[in-house]
Amino acid sequence: MNLSHEWLKAFVPHALSAEQVRDLLTAHVATVEGFERLRADLAPFVVARVIETEKVPDTKLSFNKVDDGSGTLLDVVCGAPNVTAGAVYPFARSGTLMPAGFKIEKKKIRGFTSNGMLCSAAELGLGEDQAGILELTTDAPPGTPLLDVLPLGDVRLVLDVLPNRPDLLSHLGVARELSALTGVPLRGDDAAHAAPAVPVVREAQQASSGGATVRLEDPAGCPQYCGAVIRGITVAPSPSWLRERVEAAGVRSINNVVDVTNAILHGLGQPMHAFDLATLAEQTVVIRRARASEKMKTLDGVERALTPEMTMIADAAKSVAVAGVMGGENSEVTDATRDLFLEVAYFDPKRTRQTRRALGLSTDASYRFERGIDPAGLEYAMRAAIGMILAVAGGRLDGSVMAVGTAPAPRPAVTLRPSRVRAVLGASVSGAQCERYLASVGFAVARKGDAERVENEGGDAALVVTPPSWRHDVTREVDLIEEVARLHGYDKLPDTIEAYRPTTVPDHPLFAASRRVRDALVGAGLAEVRPMPFVKGDDATHWRVTNPLAEDEPHLRVSLLESLARRAEYNLSRMHGDVRLFEVGSAFGGREQGAGRGAGAGGLIEEVRVGILIMGARSPRHFADGAPPMIDAWDAKELAERAASAAFPGAAIALDAAEDPALWSILADGRSVGVVTRVTLDAPVWASAAFGIEITLGAMPLAYVSQPGTSAHAGERPAIAPPASAVRYRPLPTTPAAAFDLALLVPDGLNAAEVERVLRTSGGDMLESLELFDEFRGAGVPDGMRSIAWRLTFRHPERTLRDKEIDGRRSQLLKSLENQLGVKPRTA
Amino acid sequence: MASRRPSRNAGGPTQGFGSPLTLAIALDFTPAVTRRPAPLTVSRIPRMTLDEFKSAAESLRADGPAQIAAAATLEAWTDARNHLVGRTSGRLSELMTALGTLPKDDRREAGQLANAVKQELEALLDARHAELMRQQQRGPAIDRTMPGRAAWRGSVHPVSLVIDEVVEIFRELGFTIALGPEAEHAWYNFGALNFPADHPAMDLHDTLYLDDLVLRTHTSPVQVRTLQQYPPPIRILAPGNVYRADPFDASHAPMFSQVEGLVVDEGITFADLKATLTRFANRFFGETKTRFRPSFFPFTEPSAEMDVRCGVCKGTGCPVCKNSGWVEILGSGMVHPAVLENAGIDSERYTGWAFGMGPARTALARHGIPDIRILYDSDVRFLEQFAR
Incomplete structure (x- = not known):
């Protein structure tokens, strides 16, 4: 909402600066987020006093000594006839840029140096010249900025009005607040639109006056409608005061009639419309629903398709306006217009909102109707409009104002207990104070009877508060508490940390798991990313966003690797091939199992997962080493184990071979929790192979915790499970170990894991560890075989193993391998 | 010098206290009183006067420090130690052997002198050994301006x-x-x-x-x-x-x-x-x-x-x-x-x-x-x- 500082002062003649108004509104009402001096170009001008003046014979010129507050008297030549010693004038020092666009330079005139210019009203862009330069009546010392002494520089304040306070969408509404905050009374009738007393005919459905008829056929869409006929006007440019007001509000000046309607909208918050009466068939106005497949061209020149859900203003034959949104081109006021039909109405907020959305057409009017205007303010706005139009466009009111519809019911009263104010704010505000605050912004306050006063702890009687007609937002006690809080001032309320009791809520396990995995992966040299979850997916497998922002990525990902692959490609396209990324985020599955399209998203399964993508060099290059090898599947396997261990502490992690393109599926205590896979990228030839890991940390249930209005806990504190202690101490060995290596010829098709299984079962209790340390194909190894070597470490818990025992164990192992797998040692 | 056996986990942590090397050195410096004198054959015992003994001891006291300081490697240090205070063939052990040939009345004075020399030399040997150990642990000279061996560093968003x-x-x-x-x-x-x-x-x-x-x-x-x-x-x-x-x-x-x-x-x-x-x-x-x-x-x-x-x-x-x-x-x-x-x-x-x-x-x-x-x-x- 654009506010004019000067316009506000017309409502509340306060003595505050625009900065003070800004700070007051921000502290107590709504945030002023913009502050713009409309005549900022006058900022460099100062007040200057002429000390001596001397006429130059035979010219209009005078030589003057001028005090501009700088401490040195300046020589200034002036061509105006009215220069008077001792008087003060607006002064432009040399270097000042004039509103007309030229710069004041130091120059010589008839051998006399001129160091600046004494200015006239026209030169400052302030209207017509009177008697030459502009003589100022001020006590301000020379050097004072001109804007400080002349009310020239109106200031535009941009107020951030939130949806609960549509009453602030006008100068009147903001002036009410300023009046409450400053104690300066609100001026009922601003001189600019003195509202004349006019006769009113009130009817429920239909009224006629001044030769026109108003018929209300859609009272649901339009509970109240006022019309008036003005004849014999002259459409012309607006006078400057009116033009300045609408321009200060950020609206382009059109002509005197349209500008009045805008001045009423921005001044009083009541949108209104003026029709050219001559264009209305039978001089009749009907408020009705649009007809099926009806069309109308709005004022912006666009042909609009209408639906019967929309409320229209029509004449006897055709629609002439979309109610509350925009007028029609067919009834527009033009320079030729002589007679007007004025409309001031209350259109239903929800109806206006639906129409605005259906048409995709938001206007200053629809914005206010949608949020709710003051339903009790129509007749005042109409009288003000009539007064202004007669003043700026001439003409006369023909007949009475026709008011059709039903007057709004008074708002229900709300009870306010001062004890509750204390309970919510933590501050003691007395009932009398509350009453003062509420009354200052238009609430009617009464005190409850004595009986109830006694019941009230603290002795403060409860207040019965009736909100004013323009405050739709106040329906509960807490709404009144907010009024008290903001009028008292948030900054004046106390701040104390109350002693608190411990929360009943344990940390969410998925948060804890995410942190553990993140720490492990950062420690492993990976970078955390937080990409968008939108992907180019497939309707059969992916959930589609109903209203996606980008048609090329309308789906939610089913796997984090989808996002990570795109991010890897982004880096490859920037010639960066060492990519080690991970993300902890949500994946959205269940589309395939879910019901068909349009049957709702009930089958959606949201899982919190960790996704990892690695490619490029295994380590940074170092001069002492050769080029580092590229990341391969074995790096991915180890990283997967590390991440899974962090995700599921204490669980037995296993990686089982999986089908292409996956490499392994990841198991935690036998449950499948993720996958290691090769990742296919749109990659340049120099890029190395990419590997992906994805682990599901857990599901994020979508279900209702319990029915709306109920809780699942019945006030009981739920038991909190103690953390599982993952690590059990194993006694440290006190006896020496004995180890030997076995290099075995393993035929293709036989897994290392199979061999290890035999080694473990035949190795007995004393086999402490089994380390696969070499794989080899080539010289000395027959085709169709590979040599795999293990180091086996044995230890007896109580004594040193003898060489003979070790040799025996070795022979036994070789025999088992031969018998069970047909595997022989490499050097047998 | 004690031999360094390749550790089983070669490439693992660097060796610290308790490694074979430090143990071996420590054993060599068990206090002299616990050492058994080397067996001697009578025929090879030189006979000396107290003055000769004193002169020999002072000569050892004068030469020793330079020899110790000149030992630039642990091997040279071991040679110097053996030469000066070695149990079997060192100059000090020769003195100790000769001590027994001195008249009984002179033995006390001579013994005190020999012990003083021994303690001085052993203190110097200890210091020199520690210095050589420090040098060895420092390794060969490197260009310290060159970069360290990096590992990938992870980052939190x-x-x-x-x-x-x-x-x-x-x-x-x-x-x-x-x-x-x-x-x-x-x-x-x-x-x-x-x-x-x-x-x-x-x-x-x-x-x-x-x-x-x-x-x-x-x-x-x-x-x-x-x-x-x-x-x-x-x-x-x-x-x-x-x-x-x-x-x-x-x-x-x-x-x-x-x-x-x-x-x-x-x-x-x-x-x-x-x-x-x-x-x-x-x-x-x-x-x-x-x-x-x-x-x-x-x-x-x-x-x-x-x-x-x-x-x-x-x-x-x-x-x-x-x-x-x-x-x-x-x-x-x-x-x-x-x-x-x-x-x-x-x-x-x-x-x-x-x-x-x-x-x-x-x-x-x-x-x-x-x-x-x-x-x-x-x-x-x-x-x-x-x-x-």
């Missing part, structure tokens, strides 16, 4: 860094972490939070829909989910991703992170809100001033925006704070009684406050990142700037 800090500060104030789904029921996202149906308040949240679900437009649904699941006292923080139908540009993203806070118990007041959030601001930004402004959220009443003093201009006004001297940090307010009622909580008995903040904006400001899209691009060169 700058938005996560901000979330982490917020979480840590609120943990000090007794908060735990709650989470909720990103694909959410409209009731949890709007209805439960007191958004009137089909009202302009909904326009504050340009919503992305998933059939009959929504992508949550804020983390506030976690408030109601938590209140339905756990009874007061509640003190939770709910970080998470939220979605808006905002086109992706330099200052808007259709998905961004938010941190929600919620306190519900008996006796919770606006004073508590102000004090707690101000304390947070002082911990997060360093000593600063806060300001609370009236605002509107359907789910809080009274509602307030919290600003902190602009860190760039300290309140005098600058482009960063749009000349206001204040920077908006978070939205907050007392939990609307309708929200408590929607979660089945007695709104007369319990009060609460809540807040929400956007860590991405803080991350942009803190690191001087000019465009929010950089946070999503996942450019490795950007992420590496946050390596740890």
